[in-house]
Amino acid sequence: MVGMPEVDVFGALANPVRRHLLEALRDGPRPAGDLAGRFALSRPAVSEHLAVLRAAHLVTEERRGRHRYYRLTAEPLATVNDWLHPFERYWRTRLTALRDLIEDEPEGNRP
Numbered sequence: 566m567v568g569m570p571e572v573d574v575f576g577a578l579a580n581p582v583r584r585h586l587l588e589a590l591r592d593g594p595r596p597a598g599d600l601a602g603r604f605a606l607s608r609p610a611v612s613e614h615l616a617v618l619r620a621a622h623l624v625t626e627e628r629r630g631r632h633r634y635y636r637l638t639a640e641p642l643a644t645v646n647d648w649l650h651p652f653e654r655y656w657r658t659r660l661t662a663l664r665d666l667i668e669d670e671p672e673g674n675r676p
Contacts, residue, residue, distance in 0.1 A: 574622075574644055575648075577620070578623075578645065586611075586614060586615065586624075586635075587618070587624070590637035591637060596632045596634050597611070597615065597635060600615070615635060623642070
């Protein structure tokens, strides 16, 4: 879209419709009409979501005759994974500490 601001990966992933679109593309390219048929949204609304995903470089568009096919571009998701990794370690450590605390609790004191 002309004049559309650059969208970051995190902003693109914030919307559940866009996350579902990416899930639909995991198995391979799909035509826009097929993607639009998966939602109770108008085709223009789905097209806007696809435009956001394109701007974030999460999908590419290929024209085949009158149809547009969309393909997942997973590389930008590595940025998300890198950002989330320290949080994963944090929560794993916290949950392990909680498990250890519960296991150390005498059985008569457990809920």
